[in-house]
Amino acid sequence: MIETLAVIPARYGSTRLPAKPLMEIGGVPLVIRVLRNALRCRGVDRTLVATDDDRIASVVEDWGGEAMMTPKDLPSGGDRVAYVAERIESRYVLNIQGDDPLVGPEMVDPLMEALKSDPSVPLAVLAKRIERPEEIDSPDIVKMVFDKRGNALYFSRSPIPYRRVGEAACYKHIGPYAYRRDFLLRFSSWDQTELERSESLEMLRVLERGYPIRCVETYRDTIEIDTMEDVKSLERYLQEVEDE
Secondary structure (H helix, E strand, O other), X not given: OEEXXXXXXXXXXXOOOOOHHHOEEOOEEHHHHHHHHHOOOOOOOEEEEEEOOHHHHHHHHHOOOXXXXXXXXXXXXXXXXXXXXXXXXXXXXXXXXXXXXXOOHHHHHHHHHHHHHXXXXXXXXXXXXXXXXXXXXXXXXXXXXXXXXXXEEEEEOOXXXXXXXXXXXXXXXXXXXXXXXXXXXXXXXXXXXXXXXXXXOOHHHHHHOOOOOEEEEEXXXXXXXXXXXXXXXXXHHHHHHHHO
């Protein structure tokens, strides 16, 4: 049994950007950019791509990565990750988003520390304070609120908290999910909940069942690819890095 397994779910049939994992950015497919950065995380013992499409699997393997085929009818990325976790024994499982090409150790390490330092935490995610006002109203940005211990109260695509009085900070969820494997396998056995279906957010399946989610604040932002504007933002970022 290994300690930490990292799985990158990569579905071919994205609604907004069809074949998104294979979209080339700077000459490199998106899924490969994610995989390369995930492999930089030294605390991870095995990293692979979980996909429902032979074309994605072939690209991953051609670039020297490992891929596992999963059923097409799985309802969420978390379920795709759980499918792999059932077949590979580990203590912890990282769900690394297939549309997050800037993922790296500075995002993964704090999540793993949250799990290892507190046995009561079954799932940990990153919370980034929102700095751009337009992100608050964007349904593509998942907003979150959490208590004084860092445990999640709710996640939503709508602006939360509502600013009736004062200027409460708004946070968004970014980056990977870190699970204890046994909890992930339980999560995948549960039916989707009404709130999860309504918001299209699998974290709500956990909260509706009464389990805690630890929110770890981070000061590092990322660029998740959901729209063509995100692609342009990433290309600008990569050009700036190359010019430095």
